[in-house]
């Protein structure tokens with residue numbers, strides 16, 4: 001077994017200049033830097049070794065750290081999560097890669113009845129610092145089961161944390177913070193944004209992974225989105241500005257815990273809130289935000305919180321996904337609709 | 344596939360070439376300790392069952408009839424061999440120093456578990472069938488890496504499961520991982536003939552031990568009502584397991600009691616069947632042998648009986664005075680690190696309960 005020192009050859013993150021890189025490569029850098037710092041951090045998943053994962057996020061890591069730290073698992077998702085639990089019990093910090101959103105379900109039992117509950121079940125005696133990397137979301141023109149957004153199922157599960165980056169800088173820092181956390185953390189990776197470039201500043205950490213951030217200030221309405229739809233929301237706000245509407249944009253970033261305070265503050269400020277996600281709106285996470293904001297900011301709201309999301313159907317054949325997924329126009333329509341409640 | 348047996352139901356001993364020497368090498372201390380473990384477990388079972396009847400426990404899961412397999416196997420292992428039990432391994436738990444009070448905790452619903460798994464190298468009980476076999480495989484993967492780094496000895500890892508759980512996908516996945524990575528895994532399957540009301544034939548028409556062959560490792564069947572054979576089989580195979588050769592031990596036994604105190608076995612099995620297994624009781628045959636071979640005399644047996652009675656009294660006292668986990672503590676252990684929603688809800692409940700009368704109608708949001 002290897003305890004690699006190859007990492008020493010890599011420049012320390014704190015000596016590195018800020019760098020433009022795709023979101024996926026920012027995650028790779030986060031994994032590499034964490035593994036170099038801590039030999040208890042292990043990666044496990046399907047095809048993550050020689051291939052570097054189907055999205056190449058773990059590219060080069062097995063060559064650098066060895067097959068004992070970058071583990072190609074048997075093709076068994078329940079096995080991946082179940083063995084992460086056992087490794088975590090022994091003091092390791094496993095990072096599991098689930099190949100695609102739609103293939104997390106064979107592990108659903110291990111995630112919800114085991115991973116999420118063990119700290120509680122053992123009255124705090126056993127911690128579960130397990131990170132689950134889950135590439136999610138659509139707009140990649142793929143076949144069935146490759147474009148899903150199952151986040152509400154996990155956000156609903158007490159004991160799990162869920163974060164989702166929308167840009168390269170967050171991707172780097174959220175991944176590092178997720179692995180450092182003593183709780184199980186899902187990092188929902190917006191796979192259609194994997195190749196979106198952005199600057200990663202290795203010396204200045206992103207804000208706490210478990211908070212929301214105001215990305216664009218506005219006064220007339222707020223769009224709150226996360227992961228893949230944050231760039232869409234920013235584009236919608238830019239388009240609205242051309243029409244004379246000042247739209248604030250919030251990157252929700254963390255679904256559990258949820259920074260409802262930041263979202264409600266913006267709702268109270270602009271009086272109109274649109275929540276956008278790719279997942280179906282019915283029974284979805286947007287409903288949770290709507291309920292919380294209406295409780296916190298009821299008297300300041302000028303319109304009900306409106307949701308923009310997928311329809312109550314299985315993810316459609318991707319030829320039709322452009323009509324299913326929220327886009328700039330759907331967001332703008334909701335913003336306009338929120339003005340129709342004016343008295 | 345005839346289970347390996349050293350001790351027949353009448354207490355006679357078979358001088359098997361492979362396995363008997365492991366028994367012949369044992370001193371009175373170990374032989375007696377095994378009896379004590381079995382007798383204690385049985386006493387605990389009886390007492391816990393009556394505590395449940397009296398409303399002192401929410402549920403009890405008896406291990407009645409399965410004491411020999413559990414005791415034999417755990418006695419043959421080392422203290423640092425991590426065990427991942429189901430919910431019926433009371434004899435094994437007691438052997439690892441878990442107190443009867445700790446064992447009852449979960450069944451009184453005073454908490455979800457009662458002991459520190461790392462302190463005893465014995466995980467907390469696990470109710471979702473088969474799930475723990477993957478945790479065991481993961482523990483073994485960590486162990487392998489610790490060994491490579493010089494941080495661990497040649498421990499092995501025990502994954503317990505029942506005949507019913509053998510049908511779970513997680514068990515298959517666990518065995519795939521064990522085989523693929525050469526994990527030091529001992530699968531201890533207690534085939535007690537029933538999964539609640541469903542007979543073992545519905546899970547498998549073939550000996551469960553034979554499943555090992557499909558994964559490329561060894562499987563052995565042992566008379567699970569024979570503590571000596573169970574000990575010897577585990578002692579014999581443990582060294583190979585330690586070297587990374589997974590192994591199934593299928594202990595053929597019988598669930599003498601109900602599945603749990605909530606079950607009514609008369610609906611699905613005959614009293615003839617139960618009677619036929621009573622004749623194969625694990626404790627009486629072992630007592631017969633111990634006495635016949637001069638390892639213990641009647642004075643010693645009455646001493647053990649007296650100890651068991653003390654335990655019963657302690658148990659009753661412990662159950663009645665056990666302090667439950669308060670909801671505040673449940674809030675505090677959902678996450679290891681602070682979580683906004685947990686804190687808000689915990690504070691809300693505190694306010695709500697403190698000022699019940701004047702706070703009607705207010706919501707969490709308005710109060711902030």
Ligand SMILES: Cc1ncc(C[n+]2csc(CCOP(=O)(O)OP(=O)(O)O)c2C)c(N)n1
Nearest residue numbers: 431470471472505506507508535537538539
């Ligand atoms: C996944 C799952 N399904 C169903 C149950 C309900 N259940 C509890 S024990 C049991 C039977 C288990 O039989 P077996 O594995 O033979 O163990 P035994 O109870 O006989 O020791 C069932 C169906 C459960 N606990 N977990």
Ligand SMILES: [Mg+2]
Nearest residue numbers: 505506537538
């Ligand atoms: Mg059974």
